Amino acid sequence: MFGSFVGAFRPTITALGGHTWRIPWRLSKTRKANVRKRLREVDQVVNTLVESGVQCKQLDLAMAMPKEHEMASRDKYTTFSRKANKHRKGVHKVPHFTKRPIPRTTPTGF
Incomplete structure (x- = not known):
């Protein structure tokens, strides 16, 4: 099928449907650590808002979510x-x- 393509018009891997960038199928150790770090930082922000006495519906929803160590x-x-x-x-x-x-x-x- 592709034998007739020669010169500048022959198909490349990208032209045949290949990815131009790659997403790894598994998270690396450092990416997992960064995910945990971001979750802990969000937990700290929620705790700071609770301690400050602010009240709102979104804060109540955030408090109902599990903490990073509980997930x-x-x-x-x-x-x-x-x-x-x-x-x-x-x-x-x-x-x-x-x-x-x-x-x-x-x-x-x-």
Whole structure:
């Protein structure tokens, strides 16, 4: 099929559907450590707001979420996805996962 392509118009791996960048299929130790660190930092911010006496609905919801040390590794490193196999995908596959909040619990029913 591709034998007739020669010269400048022959297909490359990228042209045949290859990725131009790679997302590793598994989180490395350092990336996992950074995820845990970010979760702990969020916990510290929530604790600081609670101690300051601020009250709001979002703060109450944040207090109801489990702390980093209470979370299972499944919830730390994966997130819910309707399209993924078994409805979970690695947190590093979420676009901009370091900048957007990742839910700490799985929706009910899954």
